[in-house]
Structure formats: structure tokens, C-alpha cells
Amino acid sequence: MYRNVSSKIAWLIALLIAAGVSAVSTAPADAADFGPVKSMKVDAKKAALGKRLFFDPRLSGDAAISCSTCHIPSKGFSDGLALAKAYPGSEGFRNTPTLINAAQKAAWFHDGRIGTNLNDVTRESITETYSMNMDMRLMQERVKQDPIYVKMFKDAGYGEPSNGSVRKAIPEYLKTLTSRGAAFDGGKMSDAAQRGFELFKGKAGCAQCHSGSRFTDDQPYNTGVPNNPEIWSNPLRHITYVAFSMFMGIENYMNIRRDVGAHIRSHKSDGSDIGKFMTPSLRELKQTAPYMHNGMIATLADVVAFYNRGGGNDVNQDPRIKPLGLSSQERNNLVAFLEALSGDALTGPEHVWKDKINVNYVAISDWLQKKN
Ligand code: HEC
Ligand code: HEC
Structure with a gap:
């Protein structure tokens, strides 16, 4: 996309010069593209309900983990681990x-496999055996037992608790999680960060993929990030990946020894799409180390060193990833810029359910007959 724009501009400049008009500005086409992330319109009561559900372990099969077990507010709603945990008894692979x-994304998960909406993402997060392993029908009945939920669903305009409204309320809560307070947005960047921004847009070529207010084009690329061997040396992670690959229809899934990424969407027979992952946002990176789809890069300095080397050595690596020849000063400036994209932690009551979730209510014995 960026390439098309630049080639169009180059063509236009050539045309202007040919017409005897000198081209004055050579400002990059995307300079005005970056800005604060706009907050989203939210229904407060539905979002409050979604917040309680997000922090409630009863949404997982054995009531051991909640969404917030892995998406921890003080860690920028990630978990500080290279590879995620999973439902008790298994381990994750991303x-x-x-x-x-x-x-505000256009497609979700590191491979972009869900391109519809957060309702579907929420369903997958609740039901998959490796995340919360919950049967939606059981979840609905469990939620209905809790008088606080019965009231909250009614107040939110959903009527009786249902699995459908759980899948609407959680996304409403997720819409409240918007970046704010970054030095970049407040015009408070240090000189080093400012120079880093120029490199980011120019010589280092980062903005070819990390564009827009979230610093992502929501597209998949192969940047050559090395495979994480832990997925194959830890049987619990390996078996989780094998099961996932089987469900996703990956060819030769018993023998595959790498995370194929977005190949599960396109299944190109020549395998040229193997190892593509979605461009992540670059906001809040200070809270979310380690980095990449498999946590293989520990620090932002290491990420910049990785790009400076020209990425990894994957046969499918994108041609835009090439050695950059940045000096150590320039690399430091890029890191300072990346850090300036982090803002306030979203850890106050606005974003976190702080009350204890009381589970000591009297269970409804004849719930099949019960109407609220
Ligand atoms: C066991 C840890 C774990 C739990 C529990 C969990 N998640 Fe996740 N979540 C992940 C991992 C890992 C990914 C990336 C998975 C992938 O790319 O295949 C993810 C991805 C997501 C994404 C997509 C983000 C993106 O940038 O594409 C959303 C949204 C999300 N989770 C929401 C939830 C919600 C809502 C819940 C609770 C219903 C939940 N998660 C429970 C670990 C977890
Ligand atoms: C060809 C597109 C492309 C270019 C150019 C590019 N990136 Fe990336 N970037 C990606 C993709 C795709 C990923 C995710 C790779 C993965 O998960 O394995 C990524 C990951 C990252 C991450 C990790 C974020 C996280 O949350 O894990 C950082 C930081 C980053 N890039 C910064 C940069 C910087 C700085 C530059 C310029 C030197 C740059 N990128 C150039 C596509 C690109």
C-alpha cells in the first residue's frame, strides 16, 4: 500500500518535472497519518457488566482462570510471559x-484468523480447550445463578443472562481500553525520540507496516522472527499446537515443526505464506515485553537490533526487512521513540473490576424451570 503510494508520488513528481514545474515537497505521504488513538463510543452499563465478566474465573470450565489471568491490567493486558499459559492441564503456544x-483492529489473533468481530473473538477465547475450555450452555446457566449478574444483565438492557449477551458485553468492555497519555500524543517527546520518529518514517522504513494511530496496517508479513523451540520441547505446548493445527486444517500437521502463522488463512500450496504474522500495534510496548508472536525477543533494544541486522533468515522473509546500517545512536533514538508511544497504565476502577466477586449465593436447584 505504502509502496503504491510512493510509486504514485514518484510518478507524479516525474510528471511535474517533465512539465517544467519543480516539485517542492518531498514529505512522506503518511506523515499526517499518526495521531492519538480515538476513544470509542461505549454503553456504560454494558461495559460495566463486561468488565465483571472479564475478571470472573467462573467463565472458564473449572472456574480456575479468567480472561484477566492472561490479560493482566498492570502488564498492559498481556502477561509478561514469552508463551501464554492455557487452561489448567495444557500450555499455550503464542x-x-x-x-x-x-x-479497533481489523483482524484478531497473531495469525489474523478472526476477521469478523470481537463477539467471535470472545466466543473463541471462552470455548477453546486451550484457553478457557467452557461450554457456552453451561456458562449461561452458571451466570444465571448469580443474583448480581441477573440484575446487571437486566440493567444493561439484555434481559435474562444469555451466552449471546456475554459475547456482546465483553466486547463493550474491551472498547473502553484505549491508549492515553503517551508522550508522543502530548507533543512531549524528547529530542532523541523525535529523531527516532524521523528514522521510523524514513531511513529505518518501519512505517511501511507500522502505520496509523495504532502503528499497524493490520496486515500479515514474514519478518523472519525465529521459531520458539519451547513449543516443541515442552510436550504440553506441543500437543496444544498439534491440536490447533489439526482443527485449522494445516497440511502435514503431525510433522510440522514451526508455527505457520497466517498460512492457516490462505493455505498457499507453495508455502510462501508460511511464517507470516499480523503487524502488531506499537502502543504500550513498555508494559508488554517480551515481544513478537512467540515472545522470542526480550527487549525493545533487541527488537531494533533484530531489524538492524535485516531480520531473521526465513526463505519467505518480506523484502522490506533488510539490513538498515543504523549507528548505535540511531538505534537508541528508535528505542526512545518506541518508548514514547507508551502511556498511562489502565489499572484504575474504570478499567479493572475491583470488588470481590461473591460466589456464596444460594444455588438455584431447579434452574431448568426458573424464570428471572
Ligand atoms: C490462557 C491465557 C488466555 C486467556 C484465559 C484469555 N486469553 Fe485472550 N489471548 C491469549 C493469547 C495467547 C492470544 C493470542 C492467540 C493467538 O494468536 O492464537 C489471545 C488473543 C486475544 C485477543 C486478540 C488480540 C489481538 O490483538 O488480536 C483478544 C481480543 C482476547 N484474547 C480477548 C480475551 C478475552 C475476552 C478473554 C476471556 C473471555 C481471553 N482473551 C482469555 C491468551 C488468553
Ligand atoms: C514488513 C513489515 C514490517 C516492517 C517494515 C517493520 N515491522 Fe515491526 N513488525 C511487523 C510484524 C509482522 C511484526 C510481528 C512479527 C511476529 O509476531 O513474529 C512486527 C513486530 C514488531 C515489534 C514487536 C511488537 C510486539 O508487541 O510484539 C516491534 C517493537 C516492531 N515490530 C518495531 C518495528 C520497528 C522499530 C521497525 C523499523 C525498524 C519495524 N518494526 C519494521 C512488521 C513490520
Whole structure:
């Protein structure tokens, strides 16, 4: 997209010169593209309900984990681990992404496999065996037992608790998680960060993919991030990945020894789409280390060093990832810029359910007959 724009501009400049008009401005086409992330319109009562559900372990099969077990507010709604945990008894195979600004994405998960809406993402997060392993029908009945939920669903305009309204309320809450307070947005960047921004848009070429207010084009690329061997040396992670690959229809899934990424969407027979992952947002990175779909890069300095080396050595690596020849000063400036994209932690009561969730209510014995 960026390439098309630049080639169009180059063509236009050539045309102007040919016409005897000198081209004055060479400002990059995307300079005005960056800005604060706009907050989203939210229904307060539905979002408050979604917030309680997000922090409630009863949404998982054995009531051991909630969404917030992996998406931890003080860690930018990620978990600080290279690879995520999973439902008790298994282990995950991907890095937990931040949920800040996630409601504004065009496609979700590191491979972008859900391109519809957060309702579907919520369903997948609740029901998949490796995340919360919950049967939606059981969840609905469990939620109906709790008088506080019965009241909250009614007040939110949903009527009786249902699995459908759980899948609406949680996304409403996710919409409240918007970045704010970054030095970049407040015009408070240090000189080093300012120079880093120029490199980001120019010589380092980062803005070719990390564009817009969230610093992502929501597209998948192969940047050559090395495979995480832990997925194959830890049987619990391996078995989780094998099951996932089987469900996703990955060819030769018993023998595959790498995370194929967005290949599960396109299944190109020549395999040229293997190892593509979605461009992540670059907001709130200070809270969300380690980095990449598999947590293989520990720090922002290491990320910049990785790009400076020209990425990894994957046969499918995108041609835009190439050695950059940045000096150590320039690399430091880029890191300072990336840090300036982090803002306030979303850890106050506005974003976190602070009350204890009381589970000591009297269970309804004849719930099949019960009408609220
Ligand atoms: C066991 C840890 C775990 C739990 C519990 C969990 N998640 Fe996640 N979440 C992840 C991981 C790991 C990913 C990335 C998965 C992938 O790319 O395949 C993810 C991805 C997501 C995404 C997509 C983000 C993006 O940038 O594409 C959303 C939204 C999300 N989770 C919301 C939720 C919600 C809502 C719940 C509770 C209903 C939940 N998660 C429970 C670990 C977890
Ligand atoms: C060709 C597109 C492309 C270019 C150019 C690019 N990136 Fe990325 N970036 C990606 C993709 C795709 C990922 C995710 C890779 C993965 O998960 O394995 C990523 C990941 C990252 C991450 C990790 C974020 C996280 O939450 O894990 C950072 C930081 C980053 N890039 C910064 C940069 C910087 C700085 C530059 C310029 C030097 C740059 N990128 C250039 C596509 C690109």
C-alpha cells in the first residue's frame, strides 16, 4: 500500500518535472497519518457488566482462570510471559497480546484468523480447550445463578443472562481500553525520540507496516522472527499446537515443526505464506515485553537490533526487512521513540473490576424451570 503510494508520488513528481514545474515537497505521504488513538463510543452499563465478566474465573470450565489471568491490567493486558499459559492441564503456544486498542483492529489473533468481530473473538477465547475450555450452555446457566449478574444483565438492557449477551458485553468492555497519555500524543517527546520518529518514517522504513494511530496496517508479513523451540520441547505446548493445527486444517500437521502463522488463512500450496504474522500495534510496548508472536525477543533494544541486522533468515522473509546500517545512536533514538508511544497504565476502577466477586449465593436447584 505504502509502496503504491510512493510509486504514485514518484510518478507524479516525474510528471511535474517533465512539465517544467519543480516539485517542492518531498514529505512522506503518511506523515499526517499518526495521531492519538480515538476513544470509542461505549454503553456504560454494558461495559460495566463486561468488565465483571472479564475478571470472573467462573467463565472458564473449572472456574480456575479468567480472561484477566492472561490479560493482566498492570502488564498492559498481556502477561509478561514469552508463551501464554492455557487452561489448567495444557500450555499455550503464542505470546499473549495486549488488549489495549484491540477493539479497533481489523483482524484478531497473531495469525489474523478472526476477521469478523470481537463477539467471535470472545466466543473463541471462552470455548477453546486451550484457553478457557467452557461450554457456552453451561456458562449461561452458571451466570444465571448469580443474583448480581441477573440484575446487571437486566440493567444493561439484555434481559435474562444469555451466552449471546456475554459475547456482546465483553466486547463493550474491551472498547473502553484505549491508549492515553503517551508522550508522543502530548507533543512531549524528547529530542532523541523525535529523531527516532524521523528514522521510523524514513531511513529505518518501519512505517511501511507500522502505520496509523495504532502503528499497524493490520496486515500479515514474514519478518523472519525465529521459531520458539519451547513449543516443541515442552510436550504440553506441543500437543496444544498439534491440536490447533489439526482443527485449522494445516497440511502435514503431525510433522510440522514451526508455527505457520497466517498460512492457516490462505493455505498457499507453495508455502510462501508460511511464517507470516499480523503487524502488531506499537502502543504500550513498555508494559508488554517480551515481544513478537512467540515472545522470542526480550527487549525493545533487541527488537531494533533484530531489524538492524535485516531480520531473521526465513526463505519467505518480506523484502522490506533488510539490513538498515543504523549507528548505535540511531538505534537508541528508535528505542526512545518506541518508548514514547507508551502511556498511562489502565489499572484504575474504570478499567479493572475491583470488588470481590461473591460466589456464596444460594444455588438455584431447579434452574431448568426458573424464570428471572
Ligand atoms: C490462557 C491465557 C488466555 C486467556 C484465559 C484469555 N486469553 Fe485472550 N489471548 C491469549 C493469547 C495467547 C492470544 C493470542 C492467540 C493467538 O494468536 O492464537 C489471545 C488473543 C486475544 C485477543 C486478540 C488480540 C489481538 O490483538 O488480536 C483478544 C481480543 C482476547 N484474547 C480477548 C480475551 C478475552 C475476552 C478473554 C476471556 C473471555 C481471553 N482473551 C482469555 C491468551 C488468553
Ligand atoms: C514488513 C513489515 C514490517 C516492517 C517494515 C517493520 N515491522 Fe515491526 N513488525 C511487523 C510484524 C509482522 C511484526 C510481528 C512479527 C511476529 O509476531 O513474529 C512486527 C513486530 C514488531 C515489534 C514487536 C511488537 C510486539 O508487541 O510484539 C516491534 C517493537 C516492531 N515490530 C518495531 C518495528 C520497528 C522499530 C521497525 C523499523 C525498524 C519495524 N518494526 C519494521 C512488521 C513490520
